[in-house]
Amino acid sequence: MESITNDIFDGLSNEITVKNDNFGDFGVEIGERIEFPLLVIVKHLQYQNGLKHKDFAQYTRYCSRKLHRLRSGLKMKCGRSKFQKSYTECSDYTNHKHLLLLILLIERNLSSGADLGCGTTKNVNTRLNKVNNRGRLHEIRKLRRGCNLSKLLVEVAKNRCTHRSIVEVQAYQSYILGNYYLKCSNWEKGAIELNKSLKLYQQLKLDVSIFEKFNILPHYNISKLSKSECVQAYDDQIMEMAPLIRLCLYHCKRLDISVHVCDNTVNVLKNNDSFNNSNMKFFYNNKEYNVPISNLEILLVELQENYKAVKEYIPSGDTEKILKLPGNVVIELFSETLMSSTTLRNKIHEEMTKASANNETSVINSCQSNEWVAFESYTKEFNSFVSIERDLIFVFQLMEYFNNPEFYTKLTFLNDEHWVNISHELQNSTAKKINSSRYPEEGVRICDIVNYTVSEISSSNKATHISDLIDILEIVNNNCRSLFLSHCFGQKGKFQEAFVLCDLVKSRLEIKETNFNKIYLDKDGIFQRIITLIKEININVNDMADKSYNIYLSNAATYETIQIKAMDFKNFNETLNDEAISPRVLPIPVKPIMFDIASDFILSPDLSNKIKKNGLVNKIFSKATSKFRLFK
Known part of the structure; x- marks a missing residue:
């Protein structure tokens, strides 16, 4: 039976059209x-x-x-007494x-x-x-x-x-x-x-x-x-x-x-x-591309919606709100966007592998190859720049934390003997304002993470607008890292190293407003938000470098005078000492002999029974030590 004809049912195949008159x-x-x-x-x-x-x-x-x-x-349903028609x-x-x-x-x-x-x-x-x-x-x-x-x-x-x-x-x-x-x-x-x-x-x-x-x-x-x-x-x-x-x-x-x-x-x-093919568009390197397949549309929409929620919750120009945000809230806000971009990228790789496995010739050829490469690069850079924005928020919060009067007061009187009790009071007051105590080592670590992310972007994308933004990011991030590192040295009492780092930052402050105008602003708005954060951070860098430079300069000078006085007093006492005229012979520093090391762990033998039997000390000593083979 090649086909079954059904003339009665042919009316069901008529096309059904929707008109407003039907309502x-x-x-x-x-x-x-x-x-x-x-x-x-x-x-x-x-x-x-x-x-x-x-x-x-x-x-x-x-x-x-x-x-x-x-x-x-x-x-x-039918009752007991009557039939109910469906x-x-x-x-x-x-x-x-x-x-x-x-x-x-x-x-x-x-x-x-x-x-x-x-x-x-x-x-x-x-x-x-x-x-x-x-x-x-x-x-x-x-x-x-x-x-x-x-x-x-x-x-x-x-x-x-x-x-x-x-x-x-x-x-x-x-x-x-x-x-x-x-x-x-x-x-x-x-x-x-x-x-x-x-x-x-x-x-x-x-x-x-x-x-x-x-x-x-x-x-x-x-x-x-x-x-x-x-x-x-x-x-x-x-x-x-x-x-x-x-x-x-x-x-x-x-x-x-x-x-x-x-x-x-x-x-x-x-x-x-x-x-x-999909009708959805995305922008990459100032060019418009189609999403390669329709299966990826919903993941791209989800990614854009998650980042839109981040932009609504954290306005780029509202610095007061950014400073009051706890770190856990920032991580939770950006984690959904980063997870969405990672999921989208994994799905892209899965579809590309599926295409090459199911077909004799790869589906990704000619015109589609550019779309696939652009889409994969777009998701990768989207993830990287969003993580940079999150890390810059942490850097901005740390810069504000260390650019407050309480911290500079602590740096100024760091050598004072009566500073211990006062510093605890200032630290407690600062911690109450910001709800946490922070350390400059955190800033150094975050800046290292930003440098690593920036290096990944620069190695994969050589576009001019990307390279301009990366150059500015590297300058600002290195300045922030140097200032955080100077505070690490300063809190340990190494004022000379801290002063040198602050002096280095002051010599590298060359970013001007004209440098930001060269950067192309993307459609997603990530570059604009990063530039806004960089401007706010750069203002803090200028202020923080000037204040820290002056404080560490004075601390280094006072530390040198105290050290010189101590050395003069020590030299004066040495001139009155007899050993200063005829100095004692110092032993030559050599490696310890193995026997000296072993003798600390070998117990002395019990020779009382041997003495009673033989009565000769030299024989007893030779027999006792021959067991350990110490003199061979």
């Missing part, structure tokens, strides 16, 4: 309409109840149990539970038909090489009933649901029709219906904002799903339809049937299911 036919106001995310509901029910592992029998049993509970709640009219379905009832009826027919199809393929008569046509026809009847119910679902959606929900139901109906025609071996109609469903789902995937604005899913007894999970449902459906479309097109080509509607679909599905 007035039923007398329902627009405000009463129901939002109906059909595909997300269906995929959630399927994955939770057996279809994730292709267990159609379990899913059929679940649909029957759920239908029994829904009918009991809606009082649609809902067959469009006006009977008025709320969310009625829509869920229709979905379960359709899904039960589809899953039972698929279960029959699996049993049909297993029960093939190998001797006669014939398929059980009775089971195949039974499967087709189940699919036909699902198609009839989908027609009723479209009418209900026109009556009660929003515009987007009607398009969703149309895509679902086209998918069911395509599967029905596929089982009937009507390849042309199957290709047309599946292609129509594919295009509708691709359009619906771009409009998933309803899952954020409205609390829809609890009306259908489904817990709230994230936006990425909802988009993943559309991606799974598109990937599921791709091999079915290819099968229909293969048979159409074999039978010399031209399907003009699916010409574009052939080009899209030629290489891989997921490698369809």
